[in-house]
Amino acid sequence: MAWTIPNLLLHDKPxxxxxxxxxxxxxxxxxxxxxxxxxxxxxxxxxxxxEITFNELQLRMVCTVCDHRGADVRTAWHER
Numbered sequence: 001m002a003w004t005i006p007n008l009l010l011h012d013k014p015x016x017x018x019x020x021x022x023x024x025x026x027x028x029x030x031x032x033x034x035x036x037x038x039x040x041x042x043x044x045x046x047x048x049x050x051e052i053t054f055n056e057l058q059l060r061m062v063c064t065v066c067d068h069r070g071a072d073v074r075t076a077w078h079e080r
Contacts, residue, residue: 014056015054016050016051016052017045017050017051017054020075021050025075026045026046027042027043027044027045027075028054028057028073028074028075029041029073029076030043030057030071030073031073031074033071037068039065039066041064054073058070058071
């Protein structure tokens with residue numbers, strides 16, 4: 001499949017944590033979205049509900065260093 005704008009829009013669906021867990025991944029990387037702060041953390045997400053999505057997590061995360069609300073949340077692929 002070619003990477004055109006319409007095809008990219010098809011791949012922009014919220015990913016629930018249950019999809020990540022299906023592949024055996026329970027940890028996520030969280031990066032503060034404040035440009036002046038470079039705080040990041042590895043979080044065990046096994047206690048979060050299955051139906052919560054990465055988009056919802058991004059809005060709920062609060063940085064423990066600068067108190068900024070909002071973060072970039074990604075699967076920690078190399079952590080199991």
